[in-house]
Amino acid sequence: MSKKTLPGITRRQILTFSAASAVLGAAKAANAVSLKGTPTWSPFDSSPPPQIETDGWVFFNDAEAAALEAIVDRLIPADNLSIGGKEAGCAVFIDRQMVGFYGTYERLYMQGPFQPGTPEQGDQSPLVPQQRYRIGLAALEEYTQKNFKKSFKDLSGDQQDEVLSGLESGKIDLNASSFKNPIDSTLFFAIVLKNTMEGFFADPIYGGNRNMVSWKMLGFPGARYDYREYIGKHNQKLDLEPLSISGGDAWKVSKS
Template sequence: MSKKTLPGVTRRQILSFTAASAVLGAAKAANAVTLKGTPVWSPFDASPPPQIDMDGWAFFTDAEAAAMEAIVDRLVPADNLSVGGKDAGCAVFIDRQLAGFYGTYARLYMEGPFQDGTPEQGDQSPLVPQQRYRLGLAALDKYSQSQHQKLFKDLPGDQQDPILSGLESGKIALDGIDSKLFFAIVLKNTLEGFFADPIYGGNRNMVSWKMLGFPGARYDYREYVGKHNQKLDLEPLSISGGDAWKMKS
């Protein structure tokens, strides 16, 4: 190729023109791909909370729901600081989670082989949460009837507590499911329901956040950054938004 340039045009100018053309070409391509017809971003695009457009229970039967409400009320008992687990919506939270992808472990690898592992390896059960609750709640009522001739929900608290403690320690065996495995997921999900954002069905009226003084998902904390060890008394906000999300000028 000839190294000659056009009259009055230097090599530096040619290189500059080439670079500019490349930038413009890339900009046009980017505009066509990323700026035209791009959907508007909205919260939860990647992981939306379960949308349950119905009254009542989405996964639990009425009998299962009654047992669950009794359980969560013992795990999170009402006191002078907050309402109990039932009134806080913990059972509703669990029901909504089981009706969504969590209930089937749809986002986890669940192909075998399944073998008992070491404690460090964590949960190795092939049962998904929906199965754990269905089997566990049925077995819990069966045990309660065999020992007290009543369903778990109908027992007084001083009889419910030893049963839950027995499940936690493994001293009480359940038919069809490991009692410690069942108790562990119920306790974990109950606490999640008590402290999670209300958009997921639990933490009704933000009861736990108000108890802790947690301000929630506020949009702008700049005016509070320098305030240390002070009680701010901020009304908590859900991630669904509110007036406090508006940026201050």
């Protein structure tokens, strides 16, 4: 049988028509409907962020919070580009995460066996984030009191940097038998660093990135769902005001 195409119709068009017909047929069979206009929806309908009704600390006590704020301010110090980690709300972000499912690793398998693994296998600790912070901050207090006769928050900036570098490298051993609250130093430093960065760049709805400071610094437009009017604007500086997931006036679709 001849496989000639119809005059004026290319093989690519025939394939396109066939694909479109298949999709339409499947949609009809499934009683599919097409949406017209802008569907109405609310952010986090199925997975809302923790609703915190207080401006205070919800997991950390005052001493823990003070130490954590000092840590995040050394990990992200203020400079000519942005405010520091404390003012940006990184410690608040971590505090809020501790009372959510992340704080207990609720969505992870945590029944063991817990055995030392290879670097490729990742974290093998039985400690959940709540325990890592509570134990780690207590061990840090023990260490600085023993070696500096002060709490971490009262050390000079250079001393704080020295301690944090020691935790990161493992040179400072918070797992020593002399500590009442032993914890692997590198494990403790790693989670604090990771969560601090998350708090600095996450949506402000979670407590950090106050006033969207990091997004403004980077020029990130935030949680905008409609970029249609900008698609053709290549290599142009748009200077879009960033938006949180919680919404804003710019979420409204113009009727043009």
